[in-house]
Amino acid sequence: MDDYMKEVIKLADLSQNKPLNEIVFEGLRNAIIKGIIPVGERINESIYAERMNISRTPVREALRRIQEEGLVEYVPHYGVVVKKVTIDDAIEIYQIRKALDILATQNAMRIMTEEQFDEMEALLKKTDEADARGDYKEVVELSRQFNDMIYAYCKMPRLDVIVKKLRQYLMRFRDISLTENDRRRKALDEHWLLYKNMRSKNYDAVALITDEHLSYSEQFILQEMRKLEETEANKEEKDQLNGHKK
Numbered sequence: 001m002d003d004y005m006k007e008v009i010k011l012a013d014l015s016q017n018k019p020l021n022e023i024v025f026e027g028l029r030n031a032i033i034k035g036i037i038p039v040g041e042r043i044n045e046s047i048y049a050e051r052m053n054i055s056r057t058p059v060r061e062a063l064r065r066i067q068e069e070g071l072v073e074y075v076p077h078y079g080v081v082v083k084k085v086t087i088d089d090a091i092e093i094y095q096i097r098k099a100l101d102i103l104a105t106q107n108a109m110r111i112m113t114e115e116q117f118d119e120m121e122a123l124l125k126k127t128d129e130a131d132a133r134g135d136y137k138e139v140v141e142l143s144r145q146f147n148d149m150i151y152a153y154c155k156m157p158r159l160d161v162i163v164k165k166l167r168q169y170l171m172r173f174r175d176i177s178l179t180e181n182d183r184r185r186k187a188l189d190e191h192w193l194l195y196k197n198m199r200s201k202n203y204d205a206v207a208l209i210t211d212e213h214l215s216y217s218e219q220f221i222l223q224e225m226r227k228l229e230e231t232e233a234n235k236e237e238k239d240q241l242n243g244h245k246k
Helices: 002-011 020-033 045-052 056-068 087-111 114-132 136-154 157-169 171-179 181-199 203-245
Strands: 072-075 079-082
Touching: 002 020, 002 045, 020 056, 020 157, 045 056, 056 072, 087 136, 087 157, 087 181, 087 203, 114 136, 114 181, 136 157, 136 181, 181 203
Parallel strands: none
Antiparallel strands: 072 079
C-alpha cells in the first residue's frame, strides 16, 4: 500500500478550494481509474482516513458514490474492493460514446462560428507539427483538446459531464492507441476529415466519420485489454504452478 498511497494522497489534495467530500471522492475515483489502486485491492476506510489525516465519514461517502458507478464493489465479510473494467464494460461504453459524440459533433457544427472553425483548424495543424517532430505526448494532449473543443462548442454542458466520466473509465488504455504510428496517423487524419465535414455542414458524413473513428479506437482498446487479460491469466497459472512445486 505504501507504494501507491502517496499518489492517492497527492490526487486527493486537501489544499484545493472544494468541499472535503468532493476532494476525497475525486481523488479516490481518479486513483482507481488510473490504476494507481490495483484491481482487487481492498480499500479499508479506516486506514485511508488515517493516512489522509481526515475522519472516516468523507472516505465512506466517497466509496458509496464510487460503488454506484461500478468502480468498486462490496464483498461480504471482506470489504470494499476495486473492480476490473471488463471487455463488456468497454463495449458498452463505446456504444454510448458513439451516440453521444455524434450528437455533440452535429450540434457543435450547427452553431460554430467561422472563428471557432479557424481555431479548430489551427489546433489540428499544431497537432500535425507535434507528430512530425515525434512529440507523441503533445499529440495525445492536443488530440484530447480537439475532443474537448467539440464538447465546448456544442454548448451541451450536461452531455459534456456524462462523456468525460465515460472517457475516464478507459483512460489507461486510450492514450496507448496514439503511441503506435499507424493508429496515431489514422486518428489524426480522421480528425482532419471530421473538421472538414463539420465546416461544410455535412451531417451524414460527420455521423459516419465519428462512428468509424470510435470503432477503430474501440478495436484497439479491446485488443489491448485482451492482451492484458492473457498476461494476467498466464501469470496466475505460473503462480499456481510455483505454489504446487513448493
